[in-house]
Amino acid sequence: xxxxxxxxxxxxxxxxxxxxxxxxxxxxxxxxxxxxxxxxxxxxxxxxxxxxxxxxxxxxxxxxxxxxxxxxxxxxxxxxxxxxxxxxxxxxxxxxxxxxxxxxxxxxxxxxxxxxxxxxxxxxxxxxxxxxxxxxxxxxxxxxxxxxxxxxxxxxxxxxxxxxxxxxxxxxxxxxxxxxxxxxxxxxxx
Numbered sequence: 001x002x003x004x005x006x007x008x009x010x011x012x013x014x015x016x017x018x019x020x021x022x023x024x025x026x027x028x029x030x031x032x033x034x035x036x037x038x039x040x041x042x043x044x045x046x047x048x049x050x051x052x053x054x055x056x057x058x059x060x061x062x063x064x065x066x067x068x069x070x071x072x073x074x075x076x077x078x079x080x081x082x083x084x085x086x087x088x089x090x091x092x093x094x095x096x097x098x099x100x101x102x103x104x105x106x107x108x109x110x111x112x113x114x115x116x117x118x119x120x121x122x123x124x125x126x127x128x129x130x131x132x133x134x135x136x137x138x139x140x141x142x143x144x145x146x147x148x149x150x151x152x153x154x155x156x157x158x159x160x161x162x163x164x165x166x167x168x169x170x171x172x173x174x175x176x177x178x179x180x181x182x183x184x185x186x187x188x189x190x
Contacts, residue, residue, distance in 0.1 A: 037075075065089075071096050083105050119158075152179060160184060 004024030015035040016020075021069065025045040033053045035060070050070045057077035066081075067088045073095045081091075082104040088157065094114040102122040107129055114134045120144040121141040129149045139158035143166050152172045153159060164182040173181065 066091055070094070076101060080104075153180075 002129045004022045004030055006022075006024065007028045008028045009026070010030045010032065011034055013033045015172075016039055017037065019033055021036070021039070021041070021044075023044060025047070026049055029046070029049045031051045031054050032047065032154070034051075034055075034133075036054060036059045038058050040060045040062075041062055041064055045065040045067075045089075046069055047067040050072065051074050053073045055075045055077050056071075056079060059079060060083070061079065062080065062083045063085050064086065066082075067087045067090055069091045069188055070116060071091065071093045072176075074093075076093075077097060077098045077099050078100040079098070082102055083106075084130045086107065091108075092112045092114075093116050094112075096113075096116045098113075098116055098121055099119045099125050100121070101118075104122050105125045105128045107127045108131055110130045110132075111128065112132045112134070113133075113136050116136045118133075118136050118141050119139045122139070123146050124144040128150065128151050131148075132152045133156040134152070136156040137158050137183060138153075140154055141159065143159075143161045145165060146161075147167045148171045149159065149167050150170045150172075151168075153161075154168040154172050154174045154177070157177065157180075159180040160183050161181055163181055164184070167188075168181075
């Protein structure tokens with residue numbers, strides 16, 4: 001059975017809950033103002049695609065390939081990125097809402113999160129070395145046995161990262177953000 005293949009196709013204002021997205025491979029495609037909420041996108045392949053102003057909340061991505069994917073101004077609530085195929089997994093996020101999502105054990109080296117809301121996101125055992133969190137809200141996000149070496153948190157806020165259970169060598173933090181490294185010690189800073 002042959003797979004459906006799309007290259008350099010632009011999808012505009014499509015509600016894929018009523019008009020199903022053909023299962024297959026999408027390369028250099030753009031999805032603008034599209035709705036993928038609650039859909040099963042398992043085993044699809046997306047390569048060098050851009051998602052703009054899309055809603056992918058609670059979509060299922062089991063075995064899905066995400067290779068060099070840009071998400072801009074997207075709603076991605078409750079996405080389990082750890083279920084994606086790990087081979088050449090590469091994503092970036094700008095102005096996205098990623099609350100309640102999970103990157104458990106996901107390799108996110110050099111990943112860029114720019115002006116994103118990342119509340120209650122699970123980064124347990126993820127590799128975020130050299131990742132950049134620029135202007136991100138990390139309220140209640142979980143960092144447990146996470147590699148944060150050389151990651152940049154200087155402009156982000158509301159994080160709580162324990163140096164005792166995470167690798168933070170040469171990670172960058174602002175002076176104001178240091179409290180996020182100490183709050184697990186239950187100390188009072190005046």
